Amino acid sequence: MTSGSAFAAAVTAPAQSSRLSVMNFLNEAANDYPKAISFASGRPAEAFFSIERWLEAIPLFQAHAAQSAGQSVLVAGRRIAQYGRTNGCVNELVAQQLRIDERIDCTADQVIITAGCQEALALIVPALCREPGDVMLARTPTYIGITGVADFAGIEIVPIEPRAGESWHRALHRTTQALRREGKTPRGFYLTPEFDNPTGTVLSEAERRSIIAGCVEHRIVVLEDNPYGMFRFEGEPTASMISLDSEGCVVYLATYSKSLCPALRVGAAVMPRRLFGSEGEARRLAGELSERKSFVTVNTSQVTQALVGGVLLAENGSLARLVDAPRKHYARNRDAMVGFLAHEFRDNSDVVTWNRPEGGFFLGVNLPFEFGQSEAVECARAYGVIVMPMTFFSLDGSRENEVRLAFSNLVPDEIESGVSRFARYVKGRLRSVS
Ligand SMILES: Cc1ncc(COP(=O)(O)O)c(C=O)c1O
Structure with missing residues (x-):
């Protein structure tokens, strides 16, 4: 794809291929509009990558x-x-880090090291949805990485969200019944309960428990995807879903892309000890993932695993000290x-509103008009700011009046200019x- 075309493809193609183009857009938007300030991509801040030190x-x-x-x-x-x-x-060191930093009670034999969280998604979704009619659930809007995996595997991904006053348990029942009729x-149900990408929101413990009961x-x-959990700015962490799960229905997905750097391509899936109460079922799913992995990446690069392992050894098993500076940033x-x-x-302020996430890389802005394909192009081209x-x-075309702003890989001066450019566009429209 030539420079400039990724953006155009993302904003003009029909729904599914458009979704698949978004990843390209995210990666290439900065090249397409080099002078624009980009709030598009949730890349970790490069200022904290210490590749020379980590290689040591x-x-x-x-x-x-x-x-x-020996x-x-x-x-x-x-x-x-x-x-x-x-x-x-x-696996031992990763399990130890998850125990210390994320309070997840897991052992090395539950851990499958993957080439980033993305590989874990690509392995698990088709392993779960094996029969015609098997579908994935996800909140909408959702992380493009899960949508792309499902789309490429030809697996339908169905949006789920409770109605006003409805519990997640009830919403899961309603959605399951409706799907069965079809x-x-x-x-499977994919979600990022802690500092969601793209909305920045957090699910409460009650919501997490309700989802587990329904599932x-x-x-x-x-x-349960948790790339941003270590980047909490204030408030108390909510218990992870895997730690609230006594029956065994949660696979926890971890990554070192944000806490160290994405180039490592090291992540992990933590498998439940029992799947819906059955040790045999849990072993079968873990075995299937491993078998699939052996024909996809064979194994995750041992060189980058060794780097992660070495950093964990140097840090006495925890990444808390290393993520302190980026978290403050x-x-x-x-x-x-x-x-x-x-x-x-x-x-x-009566018509333009936004959320104030307690952590993570993203927030959402609500506008009093629709902001979609052509508006994103206009903002980038004429105002020099890229927003998503x-x-x-979105899985169903909803959230037409919202944009996602990523604030991770910028400095406050750039944020000031970018917000001012975006505001000029919005106020012009108003x-x-x-
Ligand atoms: C929700 C979510 N999951 C996972 C990842 C990271 O994936 P990986 O570990 O493949 O780099 C990201 C990064 O953008 C993300 O936003």
Whole structure:
């Protein structure tokens, strides 16, 4: 795709292929409009990547592996460079980090190391939806990574959201019954309960429990994606869904893309010990993922696993110290963004509103007019700011009046200019209708 075409494809193609183009758009928008300030992509802040220092951690893991296996450091190094175990070589350290940092009670044998969270999604969705009529559930709007996986696998992804006053348990019952009448069966429910991408919102513990109850009742596997949980700016963390799950319906997805860097392509799926009460079912699903993985990436790069392992060893098992500075940076950017939005829209606060996320990389802005394809192009081309229409993440075309703003990989000066450019566009539109 030539420069400039990704944006055009994303904003002109029909729904499904448009969804698939969004990933390209996210990656290429900055190239298409090099002078524009981009609130489009939720990339981690590059200022905190210390690749030279992290590379120095590889020998630490090598020495650790040598000691664990009773081998020489030389042999352990050769083993790292060789094809490796499909499920990974840093599972103990990853399980330990999840226990310490995320309070997840898991052991190494529950962990499958994947090439980022994306590979875990690509393995799990078709493993869950094997029969014609098997569908995935997701909230709408949702992370484009799950939509793309389902679309490419030819698996329908059905939006689910409780109606006003309805519990998640009830919504799952209603949706499941409606799907059954159409000959369809929901097999999985993907969600990001902590600082959702794209909305920045958090599900309360009561909502999480209600989802688990509904999913257990209807034998739906929850895919709990948590790339942003370590980036909480204030308030108390909510218990993860996997830790609230006593029956065994939650697969937890972790990634080092945000806490370290995306180039590693190291993530993990934590499998439940029992799936809907059955150890055999849990083993079958884990075995199937592993088998699929062995024919997709064979194993996750042991070089980057060794880097993650080495960093974890150097940090005594926790990433809390390393994410402290980036977390403060994201918090400062969130403050800058909501501050500049409040300033720019001080005379329009009745019609332009936004949320103030307690963590993560994103917030959503509500506008009093539809903001979609052509509006995004106009903003980028004529106003020099790139924002994402929320409809790009929508499964049913809803949220036409919203945009997603990412504040992660910017500095407050850029946020100030970008918000001011966006406000100029919005206020121009408001004037033209009044
Ligand atoms: C919701 C969500 N899941 C997962 C990821 C990270 O995926 P990966 O681990 O493949 O880099 C992202 C990154 O943008 C995300 O927003």
